[in-house]
Amino acid sequence: MTDRLRIALQKKGRLADDSFELLKKCGLRFAIRGGGLLARVKNMPIDLLLVRDDDIPSFVANDAADIGIVGENVLVEEQLVSREGLDAEITMRLGFSRCKLSLAAPNDGDINNTEQLNGTRIATTYPGVLGNFLKERGISAKSVEMKGAVELAPSIGIAESICDLVSSGATLEANGLSAFETILESEAVLIQSGRKLSADKQALLNKLMSRIDGVIKSSE
Ligand code: PRT
Ligand code: ZN
Structure with a gap:
């Protein structure tokens, strides 16, 4: 150095x-x-x-x-x-x-709280933070790791919900998703x-x- x-x-x-x-x-x-x-x-x-x-x-x-x-x-x-x-x-x-790492699911679906994630699949680019959160909350869900475009996962049928960064919320809205829990606040x-x-x-x-x-x- x-x-x-x-x-x-x-x-x-x-x-x-x-x-x-x-x-x-x-x-x-x-x-x-x-x-x-x-x-x-x-x-x-x-x-x-x-x-x-x-x-x-x-x-x-x-x-x-x-x-x-x-x-x-x-x-x-x-x-x-x-x-x-x-x-x-x-x-x-x-x-x-500043942004939040949030859990979000389709507006018209069955998931609108964290307990409902049991037995489901969650798409994310943050398997470490998500896995740690699920463990702390005692939830058994499968994390589906993606490299990007996580917000498309529910519509293409590879996961029931997502865990992604949100700032304005426009991306979630454009994809018919709503956030129901923040797992990390970041800056x-x-x-x-x-x-x-x-x-x-x-x-x-x-x-x-x-x-x-x-x-x-x-x-x-
Ligand atoms: O190429 P490289 O690996 O360096 O960059 P990257 O593509 O991994 O990251 P980049 O440049 O997209 O983001 C860098 C950092 O910016 C992130 O790690 C966060 O700390 C911060 N940041 C702040 C964000 C956002 N806000 C953000 N909104 N990073 C990503 N997003 C994405 C989010 O993933 C989603 O796709 O923007 C979309 C949502 O935005 P809204 O405004 O529609 O909610
Ligand atoms: Zn990066």
């Missing part, structure tokens, strides 16, 4: 632009270009590692990055599905990309492993976090 602070960020997607904007508001000067994996911050000893959001917790845990910005939903999922445990924890809540978070940083990097991180705090407070 170099002596430049390395921050893992989503390259493209719902978190990316707000993450870049937050760092720019903190005074970091950088340009994101097409295919690059690393972007160099011009005015501070910081590099940005641009990756898929799902990889951010393990990159932070495995020392490929010092810190990362990721959805809490992804952090919790990766912690639950990682067999040997994941050394990545929340250092700071960032207040953007973007700054994450870090338990490893100790060098004194220089820690001083830089402290400065960055106090600027982030200022940006968040000024936008409230």
Whole structure:
């Protein structure tokens, strides 16, 4: 690892632009270009590692990055599905990309509460969080893992309900589904492993976090 602070960020997607904007508001000067994996911050000893959001917790845990910005939903999922445990924890809540991981079922169907999930199939891209929730609630249901388009699962007959992220609720509505339970509330978070940083990097991180705090407070 170099002596430049390395921050893992989503390259493209719902978190990316707000993450870049937050760092720019903190005074970091950088340009994101097409295919690059690393972007160099011009005015501070910081590099940005641009990756898929799902990889951010393990990159932070495995020392490929010092810190990362990721959805809490992804952090919790990766912690639950990682067999040997994941050394990545929340250092700071960032207040953007707020959403809920919710259970939802067809408006015109039989399921409208969690107990009714017993003996049914639930489609999700979050098998870890869903499995943990079902276990805690003592519900025996089959989780059907999908990579996307979860909201189509009931209409194509592969599951009776879904467990998916919801923000405005428009996607559920467009697919004739209603949410009946929230299993996780999420927002973007700054994450870090338990490893100790060098004194220089820690001083830089402290400065960055106090600027982030200022940006968040000024936008409230
Ligand atoms: O390519 P990469 O793996 O990096 O990205 P991705 O496709 O896995 O994730 P992306 O960019 O879609 O989302 C990144 C993060 O944004 C998520 O992990 C959440 O932390 C956060 N976020 C906030 C959301 C939403 N809101 C959201 N609404 N992520 C996804 N959605 C989807 C949801 O899955 C559903 O399909 O949007 C649809 C519902 O939106 P509404 O507004 O219709 O309710
Ligand atoms: Zn992803």
